[in-house]
Amino acid sequence: MARKVNTEVENVVSMRGIVKRFPGVLANDHVDFDLRHGEIHALLGENGAGKSTLMNILAGLYRQESGVVEVSGKPVNFSSPRDAINAGIGMIHQHFMLVPSQSVTENILLGLDEPRFNLRLDKYDRIIAEMGERFGLHVDPKAKVWQLSVGEQQRIEILKMLYRGANILIMDEPTAVLAPQEIDELFHTLRVMLDQGKSIIFISHKLHEIMEIADRVTVMRRGVVTAQGVPIEGMSRADLARLMVGREVIFSLEKKPQQPGEVSLSVTDVFAMNDKGLPALKGVSLNVRAGEIVGLAGVAGNGQRELADVITGMRKTTGGSVCIGCDDLTNRGPKDGIRRGVSHIPEDRHHVGTAPNLSITDNVIMKKYNQAPIAKGWIINQVKADEFAQGLRQAYDILAPTVKTPVRLLSGGNLQRVILAREISQNPTLMVAVQPTRGLDVGAIEGVQRLLLAQRENGAAILLVSEELEELLALSDRIYVIYEGEIMGEVTDGDIESIGLMMTGTRQDQIAKYMATEKGDAA
Amino acid sequence: MDLVIVIQAGVASGTVLLFATLGELFTERSGVLNLGLEGMMLIGAMSAFSVTVATGNPWLGLVVAMLAAGLISLIHGFITITLQSDQVVSGLSVSFLGTGLSLVLGEGLSKAGTISLLPKFTIPLISQVPILGDIFFTNQSVMVYIGYLLVPLSWYYINRTRPGMHLRAVGEFPAAADALGINVYAQRYFYTFVGGIMCGLAGGTISLAISPGWFSELTTAGQGWIAVGLVIFSQWDPYRAMLGAYTFGALRRLILDIQGPTMLLGFSNPFYYNPYYGFFLQMLPYAFTIIVLVLGSREAMRKRMGAPAALGLPYIRGQRGL
Numbered sequence A: 001m002a003r004k005v006n007t008e009v010e011n012v013v014s015m016r017g018i019v020k021r022f023p024g025v026l027a028n029d030h031v032d033f034d035l036r037h038g039e040i041h042a043l044l045g046e047n048g049a050g051k052s053t054l055m056n057i058l059a060g061l062y063r064q065e066s067g068v069v070e071v072s073g074k075p076v077n078f079s080s081p082r083d084a085i086n087a088g089i090g091m092i093h094q095h096f097m098l099v100p101s102q103s104v105t106e107n108i109l110l111g112l113d114e115p116r117f118n119l120r121l122d123k124y125d126r127i128i129a130e131m132g133e134r135f136g137l138h139v140d141p142k143a144k145v146w147q148l149s150v151g152e153q154q155r156i157e158i159l160k161m162l163y164r165g166a167n168i169l170i171m172d173e174p175t176a177v178l179a180p181q182e183i184d185e186l187f188h189t190l191r192v193m194l195d196q197g198k199s200i201i202f203i204s205h206k207l208h209e210i211m212e213i214a215d216r217v218t219v220m221r222r223g224v225v226t227a228q229g230v231p232i233e234g235m236s237r238a239d240l241a242r243l244m245v246g247r248e249v250i251f252s253l254e255k256k257p258q259q260p261g262e263v264s265l266s267v268t269d270v271f272a273m274n275d276k277g278l279p280a281l282k283g284v285s286l287n288v289r290a291g292e293i294v295g296l297a298g299v300a301g302n303g304q305r306e307l308a309d310v311i312t313g314m315r316k317t318t319g320g321s322v323c324i325g326c327d328d329l330t331n332r333g334p335k336d337g338i339r340r341g342v343s344h345i346p347e348d349r350h351h352v353g354t355a356p357n358l359s360i361t362d363n364v365i366m367k368k369y370n371q372a373p374i375a376k377g378w379i380i381n382q383v384k385a386d387e388f389a390q391g392l393r394q395a396y397d398i399l400a401p402t403v404k405t406p407v408r409l410l411s412g413g414n415l416q417r418v419i420l421a422r423e424i425s426q427n428p429t430l431m432v433a434v435q436p437t438r439g440l441d442v443g444a445i446e447g448v449q450r451l452l453l454a455q456r457e458n459g460a461a462i463l464l465v466s467e468e469l470e471e472l473l474a475l476s477d478r479i480y481v482i483y484e485g486e487i488m489g490e491v492t493d494g495d496i497e498s499i500g501l502m503m504t505g506t507r508q509d510q511i512a513k514y515m516a517t518e519k520g521d522a523a
Numbered sequence B: 001m002d003l004v005i006v007i008q009a010g011v012a013s014g015t016v017l018l019f020a021t022l023g024e025l026f027t028e029r030s031g032v033l034n035l036g037l038e039g040m041m042l043i044g045a046m047s048a049f050s051v052t053v054a055t056g057n058p059w060l061g062l063v064v065a066m067l068a069a070g071l072i073s074l075i076h077g078f079i080t081i082t083l084q085s086d087q088v089v090s091g092l093s094v095s096f097l098g099t100g101l102s103l104v105l106g107e108g109l110s111k112a113g114t115i116s117l118l119p120k121f122t123i124p125l126i127s128q129v130p131i132l133g134d135i136f137f138t139n140q141s142v143m144v145y146i147g148y149l150l151v152p153l154s155w156y157y158i159n160r161t162r163p164g165m166h167l168r169a170v171g172e173f174p175a176a177a178d179a180l181g182i183n184v185y186a187q188r189y190f191y192t193f194v195g196g197i198m199c200g201l202a203g204g205t206i207s208l209a210i211s212p213g214w215f216s217e218l219t220t221a222g223q224g225w226i227a228v229g230l231v232i233f234s235q236w237d238p239y240r241a242m243l244g245a246y247t248f249g250a251l252r253r254l255i256l257d258i259q260g261p262t263m264l265l266g267f268s269n270p271f272y273y274n275p276y277y278g279f280f281l282q283m284l285p286y287a288f289t290i291i292v293l294v295l296g297s298r299e300a301m302r303k304r305m306g307a308p309a310a311l312g313l314p315y316i317r318g319q320r321g322l
């Protein structure tokens, strides 16, 4: 992008020789980083490279063991997030920090000294609406946070920091949870904020986003900086990937043509409720055959999660049937599914996918604990279990001090690898993968996609739920599109335009009609 | 049996439940569950009565009661907030501790004789309103009137003020509050203390106003547990808490009064001094409490009723993967 960056301007942030250790890992090893006034500086790196750690130090959440942080040329020493905010640094975390039951305005006012006692929300509602207007962040100040989409919630997080007068915004993987449309809006906002004199640190694993929005990039690998503040101009995606992973990354995948086999999963006319007790699935039917990857496209929250839950036995259906192989497993619970080789990569890694306080070993043997050699009668053979976990740790390149480390201490990407290792190592006949590559670095994504393709060649049936169209198109043999709990249609030829129309609620049989009227209008 | 009198007496005895329920409501809103209400109320009732016996000043008794129960609640605070132990276990121990202490220290108090009580009065003008005036504003204890004031004030505080907003945030999502510089621990200590003070007030209201005297553990007769149930029933809302407290107060009165008359609605009264029915009726409020507590401990039910999301969970800063 063509925005002029004055190379003479002062550094608003400069971090020198930052060292931060966690038990067993050197998360930041003498890291240097600087941010210039009025730029977007991307921070790139593999999962577990230490990006979030570095930014948490800047935001006052962690303390470095050595190294200095300067803000606008003055050395600072933050002991809490509040100190950082007072110095004009605001961080928007990977996981949102919003109180769901409170209104937008309340969330923004939280922790401030004004208003003193009476909230007088009307007055502040107006101030916040006005401020949203100014930065192109449209939100309804009276809305409760739980009613809002992730994109809107993110806008509140940004407003929260702007309201506190932050000049330096740290955004930790802000696009990981956004739909494509919302990403465009976010980028627009970022540009508006630059015009208003803010400086931004932007963390993302998506190289094309960094190419589009950033001015400079700093790359980290395993705790050290491998490229510091390189201008983005003249860099290619392949260059970035190489800096980050330390080797060439192949972006195109090889998918062998393959004749699918018997139907492994058939879902017929399924109805189900969501957690709030509202209808989420309204008569969904689909099937997946052995040796094929079937994609499920759709904007988040259209029933994908509920469908995955129903198939894996974690949610009761209120109608319809789920058959795996030749067995009717409707409402039979997860155990029957697991016995028939159903594996599940859930969307929620922290609560459904893993037990956060248990070790890597305990997490990977969860589906094998009752089989020899890990089970010895009633007893778990700890040596064998640890050996098994060791093997997976090597095979799946899980970055962790030991297999006894509780998984809650792992970085996002490594946590996902633990889940993948467990689920793939049981040689599934049916695999339900929900957003399996979300939050992973390019190297890891490549690895996961390869694993999925290998499973396909092994004859597993795979249902791939994803919001990344690119990924769906690259991996799937067929793609269903879901909208408000109903299947809009099925695409076998990778026709992006029809997928897009179906994702916004046009049924497949209406698309021809729709196209005709479009043409008519144009003529 | 005059229904107006039953309800009037119900409002009076419901005031005890109201204070305890409001206090626990604040505590739970901050994310701390304190099951020790019964013990703290007994401490309150005992110290209020004994200080009044000693000094002749019921107001001083009330203040001491509040401080004593507040002190006990701080033990719960230390165990659950600082030491981050299980809130249910700690709450139960606090209940036992409070009950035990009050029985030991209150030994012999029941023979103390008559003392000066908190005043009762009738509010001029509004008491003239038919029925409602008789029920709510005629010859009630000063504590009952304080109850009327506390409910709207509590509601306003929770929903319309800055400290109330912080209270809600700490109970819903402590990590978010912490990230914005709100001291989660201080907040939780404070509202645990508020809960204790209110239990002291409830206890003092029994022994100095509603059913004066010290009758060992029968002074409260399990009302602390009913209050725990009422908090769930109230869905953490002061107005609903008031409705629940008065209803239960009236119910307790009705159960006593219904056994008196020989005729009821023109029929011979089946409850007339019938010990079987009598015990059965007296059991009902407690049975209700058990049902509410069982329902209220179901995760799905709690979500639907709007329980504070972090209720019962200790807060540990920087805990990853929450």
Ligand SMILES: Nc1ncnc2c1ncn2[C@@H]1O[C@H](COP(=O)(O)OP(=O)(O)OP(=O)(O)O)[C@@H](O)[C@H]1O
Pocket: A022, A023, A025, A026, A027, A045, A046, A047, A048, A049, A050, A051, A052, A053, A054, A399, A409, A410, A411, A412, A413, A414, A439, B320
């Ligand atoms: N609180 C913590 N306790 C122990 N180890 C930690 C903690 N936070 C991070 N780590 C470890 O430090 C390393 C760096 O983690 P960090 O979260 O900074 O990575 P990241 O670059 O943000 O990765 P991702 O892209 O997956 O978010 C990882 O190995 C992680 O396991």
Ligand SMILES: [Mg+2]
Pocket: A051, A052, A053, A094, A172, A411, A412
């Ligand atoms: Mg991170």
